[in-house]
Each structure stands twice: as structure tokens, then as C-alpha cells.
Amino acid sequence: MPQKNILEMKGITIQFPGVKALDGVDFSLREGEIHSLLGENGAGKSTLIKCLTGVNRMDEGQILLDGREIRPSGPSQAMELGISTVFQEVNLCPNLSVAENIFVGRQPMKHGQINWREINSRAEELMSRFHLNIDVTRPLSYYSTAIQQMTSIARAVDVKAKILILDEPTSSLDENEVQLLFNVMRELRANGMGIIFITHFLDQIYAVSDRMTILRNGHLIGTYGINELGKVELVTKMVGKDMDVIFNLKRAEVPGDADYMLKAEHIGDASHVKDISITLKKGELVGFAGLLGSGRTETAEMLFGASRTVKGEIFVDGESITLRQPFDAIKARIAFCPEDRKRDGIIGDLSIRENIMLAVQSRKGFMHPMTKQEQTELADKYIKLLGIATPDCEKKAGELSGGNQQKVILARWMAAEPKILILDEPTRGIDIGAKAEIQRLMLEMCGEGVSVIFISSELDEIIRCSNRIIIMRDREKVAEVDGSSCTQQDILKIIAEGAA
Amino acid sequence: MARKNFDVSSLMQSKVTWAVIAELLILLVCFIIRPDFFSISYQPSTGMLYGSLIDIVNRSAEITIISMGMTLVIALGGTDLSVGALVAVAGAIALKFLRWDVLTYNTPGDYTVCPYIFVLTVPLIVCALMGLFNGFLVAKGGIQPIIATLILMVCGRGVAQILTDGKQFTTGYSPFRIIGQGSFLYLPMPIIITILVVLGVAIFTRKTAFGAFVESVGVNPSASRLSGIKADTVILIVFMITGLLSGIAGLIYSSRIMSNDSNNAGLNFEMDAILAVVIGGTNMSGGKFSLAGTVIGSLIIRTIVTFVYYFGIVAEATMAFKALIIAVVIVLQSQPVREYFAKRAARRGGESR
Numbered sequence: 001m002p003q004k005n006i007l008e009m010k011g012i013t014i015q016f017p018g019v020k021a022l023d024g025v026d027f028s029l030r031e032g033e034i035h036s037l038l039g040e041n042g043a044g045k046s047t048l049i050k051c052l053t054g055v056n057r058m059d060e061g062q063i064l065l066d067g068r069e070i071r072p073s074g075p076s077q078a079m080e081l082g083i084s085t086v087f088q089e090v091n092l093c094p095n096l097s098v099a100e101n102i103f104v105g106r107q108p109m110k111h112g113q114i115n116w117r118e119i120n121s122r123a124e125e126l127m128s129r130f131h132l133n134i135d136v137t138r139p140l141s142y143y144s145t146a147i148q149q150m151t152s153i154a155r156a157v158d159v160k161a162k163i164l165i166l167d168e169p170t171s172s173l174d175e176n177e178v179q180l181l182f183n184v185m186r187e188l189r190a191n192g193m194g195i196i197f198i199t200h201f202l203d204q205i206y207a208v209s210d211r212m213t214i215l216r217n218g219h220l221i222g223t224y225g226i227n228e229l230g231k232v233e234l235v236t237k238m239v240g241k242d243m244d245v246i247f248n249l250k251r252a253e254v255p256g257d258a259d260y261m262l263k264a265e266h267i268g269d270a271s272h273v274k275d276i277s278i279t280l281k282k283g284e285l286v287g288f289a290g291l292l293g294s295g296r297t298e299t300a301e302m303l304f305g306a307s308r309t310v311k312g313e314i315f316v317d318g319e320s321i322t323l324r325q326p327f328d329a330i331k332a333r334i335a336f337c338p339e340d341r342k343r344d345g346i347i348g349d350l351s352i353r354e355n356i357m358l359a360v361q362s363r364k365g366f367m368h369p370m371t372k373q374e375q376t377e378l379a380d381k382y383i384k385l386l387g388i389a390t391p392d393c394e395k396k397a398g399e400l401s402g403g404n405q406q407k408v409i410l411a412r413w414m415a416a417e418p419k420i421l422i423l424d425e426p427t428r429g430i431d432i433g434a435k436a437e438i439q440r441l442m443l444e445m446c447g448e449g450v451s452v453i454f455i456s457s458e459l460d461e462i463i464r465c466s467n468r469i470i471i472m473r474d475r476e477k478v479a480e481v482d483g484s485s486c487t488q489q490d491i492l493k494i495i496a497e498g499a500a
Numbered sequence: 501m502a503r504k505n506f507d508v509s510s511l512m513q514s515k516v517t518w519a520v521i522a523e524l525l526i527l528l529v530c531f532i533i534r535p536d537f538f539s540i541s542y543q544p545s546t547g548m549l550y551g552s553l554i555d556i557v558n559r560s561a562e563i564t565i566i567s568m569g570m571t572l573v574i575a576l577g578g579t580d581l582s583v584g585a586l587v588a589v590a591g592a593i594a595l596k597f598l599r600w601d602v603l604t605y606n607t608p609g610d611y612t613v614c615p616y617i618f619v620l621t622v623p624l625i626v627c628a629l630m631g632l633f634n635g636f637l638v639a640k641g642g643i644q645p646i647i648a649t650l651i652l653m654v655c656g657r658g659v660a661q662i663l664t665d666g667k668q669f670t671t672g673y674s675p676f677r678i679i680g681q682g683s684f685l686y687l688p689m690p691i692i693i694t695i696l697v698v699l700g701v702a703i704f705t706r707k708t709a710f711g712a713f714v715e716s717v718g719v720n721p722s723a724s725r726l727s728g729i730k731a732d733t734v735i736l737i738v739f740m741i742t743g744l745l746s747g748i749a750g751l752i753y754s755s756r757i758m759s760n761d762s763n764n765a766g767l768n769f770e771m772d773a774i775l776a777v778v779i780g781g782t783n784m785s786g787g788k789f790s791l792a793g794t795v796i797g798s799l800i801i802r803t804i805v806t807f808v809y810y811f812g813i814v815a816e817a818t819m820a821f822k823a824l825i826i827a828v829v830i831v832l833q834s835q836p837v838r839e840y841f842a843k844r845a846a847r848r849g850g851e852s853r
Contacts, residue, residue: 336726362728
């Protein structure tokens with residue numbers, strides 16, 4: 001086991017207007033190690049990374065790379081020093097080929113022209129190191145998110161990096177793809193690279209890392225070997241509260257004779273989903289389990305009118321309704337938090353106030369405007385209720401952290417007073433404290449008689465919250481199980497093997 | 501004290517502030533060269549005020565009116581290239597109604613062949629419908645606005661030519677003259693019409709939720725749709741408003757020259773309108789818009805033109821000179837410059853504390 005530190009960060013302090021983002025944080029990375037960096041949103045992980053890559057200037061402290069002090073002035077200089085970063089959102093060009101993406105900006109030249117043969121053969125070689133035998137001349141958009149992620153790693157690795165920073169690389173990958181990524185990470189580790197790994201998935205930390213460093217509110221909590229700290233202790237240290245308190249959630253209680261709030265009979269859309277039937281009682285929480293692409297999202301979109309239902313019938317509160325567009329669903333008091341928060345949820349350039357009032361206002365129509373006073377009151381109410389971290393409701397929603405953006409979208413729909421709330425991956429990419437809060441809110445709304453459909457890739461949270469779980473596979477509903485009596489193993493088995 | 505410093509800093513960040521500063525600078529230069537630039541006098545014979553400043557506002561009327569619509573189109577993330585052509589269409593229709601059968605009524609005079617109400621309303625209705633056509637192509641056809649409006653930009657002038665058999669009619673009908681050359685409350689009529697249009701658009705967008713919907717669709721159409729906003733309807737209304745406003749501008753323009761000019765009426769108006777919006781601080785990629793900023797943008801463009809005329813800069817250099825000043829304004833508004841001054845303001849605030 002090599003023990004040499006390739007990177008040492010000492011006493012890093014960064015002062016933002018009015019707040020100390022980092023306060024005397026120490027961090028070290030050894031050669032050939034995967035080091036997880038943990039903390040809630042806003043704990044200072046990203047700030048520490050940005051300091052290392054020269055995006056943020058530090059006020060105090062020093063960074064030693066291989067024992068020599070460095071002060072990178074920006075990401076490109078950091079890259080020259082051997083520090084490469086792969087960000088959460090893949091920032092490549094989808095219309096260029098895989099090979100072009102790897103070499104863009106530093107194409108090998110021959111006689112003043114780009115040497116395509118070398119680009120393609122070197123790209124192929126790089127990808128095969130990751131055990132990916134793909135056609136590197138195809139456009140990047142042709143491949144899955146996992147391969148796109150690998151491409152950005154390949155790009156990072158090819159610039160002779162000593163340190164690789166992976167910022168939430170797994171949040172849009174499925175289980176197999178995550179394993180693929182881990183294999184690549186282990187391979188790189190064996191070659192002596194130091195990897196800083198940031199993720200919200202606790203299991204993944206234990207699966208792949210050697211050490212972990214925990215930050216909270218800009219302070220260093222500690223650095224631990226992976227076997228030194230159990231999951232519960234880890235979460236307690238991250239959140240600063242007891243995990244039991246966070247997860248003390250109770251499933252919604254639904255009387256057996258409760259009315260059906262939603263009934264969908266044999267619905268299907270134009271392309272993907274053929275025939276699905278769903279019932280949802282008043283105050284009930286139904287979970288949708290299944291892999292990405294299993295038809296969960298497509299079904300939810302039909303129920304919200306975001307995609308056209310071409311077959312079957314939907315009943316809300318006993319009445320048959322036709323959903324041509326989301327507006328119709330909102331009129332029927334159905335709400336939908338989409339999976340892709342950035343593309344379909346948050347309206348980044350508008351204020352928190354405007355984001356929250358939007359669904360209420362669109363139901364009323366623009367000729368019946370809410371006054372600014374009313375909007376502010378509404379926004380302030382939900383900022384307080386959901387604990388959205390912001391100085392005031394006029395801050396741009398796009399400037400909030402992921403968890404707080406999710407809360408803003410949730411607030412938009414809570415303000416619309418829905419009878420049926422559909423949440424598609426509401427807890428993805430947000431920290432464990434915010435996750436627990438969103439689950440608590442969901443269950444509270446059930447208690448108030450709202451019926452909830454909860455879609456998630458994380459089985460433990462589905463099982464923790466759901467009354468019933470609908471399991472989807474290959475765009476079909478394959479099973480329906482009771483939430484209180486099933487285990488993760490049961491569900492995984494059904495997902496893997498088909499109907500129970 | 502801290503509060504006040506914060507405001508200075510954010511003021512420096514605003515593009516509208518820089519537009520105002522630019523306008524004041526140009527006016528200051530005018531004043532230095534010709535101290536009488538600001539003088540305003542009353543002309544009892546016409547019952548109107550006269551002066552360079554009045555002239556600037558008066559002559560900017562068409563662009564200001566059109567750019568009110570253009571602001572909304574740009575806030576949606578689009579552009580409307582057809583506005584100039586619609587100005588020509590409106591003029592052609594108005595003159596067609598005023599003269600109708602030119603062979604019978606072969607001398608222009610103080611008369612109208614068709615009822616005056618047609619002269620006023622039909623051009624506006626046709627322009628609104630043409631705007632609706634633009635909106636339809638964008639909203640239902642999914643065509644990029646710049647391409648969709650290119651169609652009417654090209655064929656609009658053709659329609660205007662056909663309507664008037666390729667001829668240029670003139671008229672002497674005095675009620676029609678009032679639109680572009682009359683006065684009300686000592687002010688030229690175009691200024692009055694502009695004020696009404698600006699107020700109308702401001703009330704429609706800011707006193708209802710329409711403005712917020714436009715901004716929301718401009719920032720993120722997909723999320724807006726999923727929040728229940730009928731994006732298609734918003735797009736249709738915005739393009740229809742822009743068409744209608746182009747029609748109003750067309751009536752003013754043709755009343756000024758008491759004629760139709762299908763080739764030159766409204767020529768390059770789309771460019772000036774887009775420029776006015778951009779100088780006014782609305783981002784071409786859509787989102788937050790500022791009607792007040794656009795008004796100032798339009799005034800800046802007109803001030804430059806007046807400046808050029810007033811100081812006898814040779815005609816050949818006019819365009820280059822205009823471009824030069826606009827380049828300076830745009831640089832003043834660029835992100836680095838604004839941030840530099842915002843930081844300076846913030847720092848100075850910090851020191852004095």
C-alpha cells in the first residue's frame with residue numbers, strides 16, 4: 001500500500017461575503033487511493049474542489065502537490081499541473097464523436113491538419129482500457145450517460161493526470177453502469193492515481209473508497225479509514241444530528257374503505273407504455289420501483305398530461321378526465337415534480353417567489369394576477385415551511401443548491417394544493433438531510449389527505465415510505481406488492497426476473 | 501449605510517443603468533458642442549413645442565412602439581424580422597383605402613374614398629393577423645422565430661406592392677395627417693401615441709401575470725409547460741401584439757409622409773428594434789425583460805441619428821458613426837465592464853464603512 005501523499009491542503013479558509021465557506025480545512029490525498037469527500041449540500045465540498053482547481057481564490061492556507069506549493073489560477077492551469085475534474089453534469093459536446101470529445105482542443109496534428117487516424121486509434125485504446133469496446137467515431141449522444149461519463153473521464157485521464165476529481169459522477173447512472181465506473185476507478189487507483197470522489201450515495205462510498213473526509217458547514221469533521229466508521233456514525237457526523245431522529249418516519253395510514261382518488265385503466269402512450277392500470281386511494285402513497293427506462297417516468301407523464309394518453313381511461317375522484325396538456329391536470333389538482341430538475345423543473349433566471357407562484361398562477365390564468373404582496377406571502381410561507389436556505393424570496397432560483405431547488409419545486413406544487421402529487425426522483429442528487437426532509441413532507445401531505453405517487457431508484461426509501469409498491473419492468477407493470485411487508489431483495493428479484 | 505452601498509453596486513450591474521448613462525453622455529456631448537441643443541420653444545401657429553429633444557422623442561416613435569412588441573418576442577428567446585415589412589403593409593392598406601381607384605380619383609386631395617374608420621382599423625387588423633401567422637408558425641409549427649418571421653419579412657413588402665399595384669399613392673386627407681403630424685397637449689401626436697402604447701403594454705404585462713409567463717417560457721419552455729403555462733397561447737399573443745404594434749407604427753410612418761412607400765417604409769426597422777431591446781438590457785437568449793430599458797434604447801438610437809444630422813457629419817459617414825457609438829454603448833454594458841464598476845462601488849462602500 002503506497003502511503004506517499006501526492007496532495008496536501010492545509011488550513012484552507014475561504015471567505016465569501018458574509019459567510020466563511022471553508023474554515024481552516026485540512027485535506028490530504030495519497031498516491032493510489034480513492035478518497036471520498038462527504039458532507040451535506042453547502043458543507044463546502046464544492047468550494048474545496050473549486051479552490052483546488054483554482055476557480056475560487058483562497059484567503060488562507062496552502063496547497064502542496066508532490067511537496068511543492070501550487071496556486072492554480074484556473075481549471076486549465078490545474079489541468080496542466082495534473083489535476084483533472086469530471087463534473088456532475090457531463091460537459092461535453094453531444095454532437096461530436098466520442099474520439100473528438102476526448103481530444104477536442106488538443107487534436108494531434110500532421111502536416112497542419114488534424115490526424116484523424118491517430119485521434120480515433122488513441123481514443124479506442126483509451127476506451128478499451130476501461131473495457132469498453134465501442135465505435136469511437138459515433139456521436140457522443142448515441143451512447144448512454146454512463147459511456148458519456150466514461151468519455152469525460154477518459155478525457156481527464158489522457159492529460160496525464162495525477163489527481164482525478166469525480167464530482168457526483170454516479171447520480172445519473174444505473175446499477176450496472178455504476179459498477180463499470182467503479183472498475184475504471186479501481187484500475188486508475190492501481191496505476192497510482194489519487195481520486196477524490198464526491199457522492200451522496202453512502203453504499204457507493206463503502207464499495208469503492210479507501211478513506212473519507214467529512215465536512216460540515218465549512219469545518220473539517222475528520223478523516224477516517226473506510227472501516228473505522230459505520231454508516232450510522234457517518235451520517236450522524238455529516239448531519240450533526242442523530243440518524244434515528246431523521247429517519248423516524250411513519251408510513252401513511254389509509255383506512256381500508258378510503259375512496260379511490262385516481263384510477264387509471266389500461267392506459268398507454270403512443271410509443272413506450274402499452275397497458276398499465278393503477279389505483280391510488282385518498283391519502284395513500286404508492287411507490288414506483290424499477291430501473292431507469294422501465295416506464296416509470298412515461299407512466300407519470302401520462303397521468304399528468306405531459307404526454308398524450310392514446311389508450312385507456314383515467315378517473316380522478318371518480319370522474320373520467322382527458323388530459324391534453326399539463327394545464328388540464330393542474331385544473332384537476334394533479335401535480336408533478338419531474339425527474340430532470342434542471343430541464344423541466346426549475347426556472348433558473350426567475351426568483352424563488354416567481355418559481356413558487358407559477359403553478360397557482362397558471363391555474364388561475366394570467367388575467368387574474370396575484371399581487372406581488374400575495375406572491376411574497378406565499379413564497380415566504382413555503383420558504384419557512386420547507387426550510388429553504390435563502391436570504392429572501394427574490395434570490396434567483398438557479399443560484400440555490402440542488403436540494404433547495406428541489407424544495408422550491410415542491411413548494412410550487414404544495415402551493416397549488418394538489419389532491420394527487422406525482423414525484424419523479426425527488427431526492428436524486430440531494431444530501432441525506434434534505435432527502436429525509438422531503439420524505440417527511442411527502443408523508444405529512446399524505447396525512448392531510450393528498451395521494452402521492454413516489455418514483456425513486458433507491459429502493460430503501462421506496463420501501464420506507466410506500467403503502468403499496470408498483471414494480472415496473474420493460475415498460476410494463478409486473479407486480480404490485482405491499483410496502484410494509486416486502487424487502488429490497490423481494491423487489492430486486494422481481495425486477496431481475498419478471499413477475500413474482 | 502450598508503444598504504445604500506449595496507444598492508450602488510447592484511445599480512452598476514444593471515444594463516438599464518448603463519443605457520441611461522450612455523444616453524446622458526451623448527446628450528452631454530451635444531450640449532457641449534451646441535448649448536442651444538436643449539432649448540425648447542413654443543410655436544403658436546401649430547400649437548406645438550419645438551426643439552431637438554422633442555424631435556428626438558417624436559422621431560423615435562415608430563421604433564419605440566415596435567420595440568415594445570420586440571421586447572416580448574426577445575424575452576421569449578426569439579426575434580421578429582417581419583416588423584419592418586408590416587410597417588409597409590400597414591401604409592399600403594391605409595393609402596389604398598384613402599385613394600382606392602386612383603384612375604377616378606387621380607389627384608390627391610383632402611378626401612378619402614373609403615370610410616376613414618377602414619383606413620384606421622383594417623391595417624391594424626391585417627398586421628395583427630400577420631403577427632398571429634408568425635406566432636402560429638412558431639408555436640404550432642415549432643419553427644425557429646427568426647426563420648418563421650423571415651417569410652413575412654420577404655413577402656410582406658411584396659403584398660404591399662400588390663395592394664397598390666406597385667405605385668406610390670399620396671394623399672392630402674387632413675384627419676390622416678393628424679396621426680403623424682398633429683399635436684395634442686402641445687406635443688406631437690406620435691409622442692402621445694407612443695406614451696399610450698408603452699403604458700398599454702406595461703399594464704398588460706406587469707399588471708397581469710402575462711409578463712411573468714413570457715419570462716418563464718423564455719427561460720425554460722419545458723418547465724413552464726409542466727407548470728401549467730400554455731406556452732403556445734403566450735407565443736401567439738406575443739407575436740400578435742408585435743404585429744399590431746408594427747401596424748400602428750406603419751400608420752404613423754405613412755401619415756408623416758402622407759404616402760405609402762412599399763420599398764422604403766420601415767426599412768431596417770427590425771434591426772433598430774432589436775438593437776433598442778438589447779441596449780435596453782433584455783437578453784437575446786430570453787428571460788427577464790425591461791420595457792423602460794427598451795424605451796431608453798430606442799431613444800439612444802434616435803439621439804445618435806439626430807446628433808449626426810444636427811452636427812453636419814457628412815452623409816457618407818452617418819452609418820459608420822452610428823455603428824461606432826452603438827459599439828461603445830454595447831461595450832459599456834458588457835459583463836466585464838459592469839462587474840468592474842459594481843466591484844469598485846462595493847469596495848468603495850466597504851472602505852467608507
